[in-house]
Amino acid sequence: MLDSWPRLAASDFPALRRAALATLQLNLGYLCNISCIHCHVDAGPRRTERMDRPTMELALAVAARHRVGTLDLTGGSPEMNPEFRWLVGAARGAGLHVMDRLNPTIIEEPGYEWVAPFLADARVEVVASLPCYSEANVDEQRGDGVFESSIRALRRLNDLGYGDPARGLVLNLIYNPNGAFLPPPQAALEADYVRFLDERFGIRFNRLFTLANMPIKRFGSWLISHGKFEEYVGVLRAAHRDENTADVMCRTLVSVDYRGYLYDCDFNQMLGLPQGGGAAPRHLRDLLAEPLDGAPIAVAGHCYGCTAGQGSSCGGALVMPLPGERQKTVD
Ligand code: SF4
Ligand code: SF4
Numbered sequence: 001m002l003d004s005w006p007r008l009a010a011s012d013f014p015a016l017r018r019a020a021l022a023t024l025q026l027n028l029g030y031l032c033n034i035s036c037i038h039c040h041v042d043a044g045p046r047r048t049e050r051m052d053r054p055t056m057e058l059a060l061a062v063a064a065r066h067r068v069g070t071l072d073l074t075g076g077s078p079e080m081n082p083e084f085r086w087l088v089g090a091a092r093g094a095g096l097h098v099m100d101r102l103n104p105t106i107i108e109e110p111g112y113e114w115v116a117p118f119l120a121d122a123r124v125e126v127v128a129s130l131p132c133y134s135e136a137n138v139d140e141q142r143g144d145g146v147f148e149s150s151i152r153a154l155r156r157l158n159d160l161g162y163g164d165p166a167r168g169l170v171l172n173l174i175y176n177p178n179g180a181f182l183p184p185p186q187a188a189l190e191a192d193y194v195r196f197l198d199e200r201f202g203i204r205f206n207r208l209f210t211l212a213n214m215p216i217k218r219f220g221s222w223l224i225s226h227g228k229f230e231e232y233v234g235v236l237r238a239a240h241r242d243e244n245t246a247d248v249m250c251r252t253l254v255s256v257d258y259r260g261y262l263y264d265c266d267f268n269q270m271l272g273l274p275q276g277g278g279a280a281p282r283h284l285r286d287l288l289a290e291p292l293d294g295a296p297i298a299v300a301g302h303c304y305g306c307t308a309g310q311g312s313s314c315g316g317a318l319v320m321p322l323p324g325e326r327q328k329t330v331d
Contacts, residue, residue, distance in 0.1 A: 004220030008301035104153035183210035
């Protein structure tokens with residue numbers, strides 16, 4: 001894989017500092033049942049890294065110490081960590097809101113039949129990836145058969161009450177572009193998803209979040225090998241909006257790797273860029289002693305992926321697009 005970091009390290013991205021911590025995002029490991037072309041984690045079926053229970057216990061202690069409200073679980077496929085159910089049970093018992101970043105196909109994997117009913121019983125918010133409502137686009141990005149499998153899995157979640165406002169089980173979907181272009185306006189795309197998924201498959205969901213592809217890891221390598229890296233980063237940089245820097249996720253979220261080390265976001269974790277960019281990596285246990293409030297954030301060229309256009313975060317767009325704003329593309 002071609003390394004995009006040397007092209008991103010020197011950057012004029014504005015300096016940022018942290019606000020109060022609201023979310024602990026735990027990466028439970030890089031194991032995944034599929035292997036997507038855009039995956040910034042470089043996750044897949046052969047990865048073996050995973051968070052152990054003592055590290056999870058430490059994370060819960062940090063959450064209690066700093067009155068963190070949300071535990072955001074990601075991977076890989078977080079449910080493939082054997083301690084997933086223990087962690088969710090302990091976090092819910094401690095009164096935390098839990099979000100699971102779900103690759104819906106895991107629900108159909110043999111041995112993972114428990115996933116959907118378990119999430120519903122624990123009232124976990126599900127954030128499910130469905131990068132397009134077109135079968136061809138999804139399968140091109142994620143692999144053959146992934147779209148059909150995802151649709152069946154989303155129906156299963158609906159059967160359990162997800163996406164039904166009366167039941168209060170939240171199902172949000174994630175869209176990311178199938179190539180080197182910015183996401184289209186979130187509100188308009190959400191309306192298209194609602195209409196198409198309902199009419200075609202009878203699927204309901206709460207919100208659609210649009211995320212920009214980051215020029216790092218597998219996608220960064222793809223851009224370099226196709227001669228599109230500089231052009232794509234140029235598109236991100238040209239679309240930067242300063243007002244988006246107030247709401248980027250790294251201000252209130254800290255990303256934790258499977259060993260307990262801290263990063264300003266999941267992207268920085270994958271780049272090996274420690275929290276604040278200092279030489280000594282910080283660990284969860286450091287957070288038991290002192291908070292991160294006001295600490296500097298490690299920024300570089302990829303950060304324009306969060307501030308371009310309508311902005312992008314793990315909760316989707318940051319602002320609504322300007323009237324008449326067009327989708328920028330690299331062909
Ligand atoms: S499902 Fe998610 S974690 Fe797994 S390979 Fe695809 S993008 Fe990566
Ligand atoms: S890439 Fe990470 S550090 Fe940079 S702006 Fe986005 S969330 Fe913040």
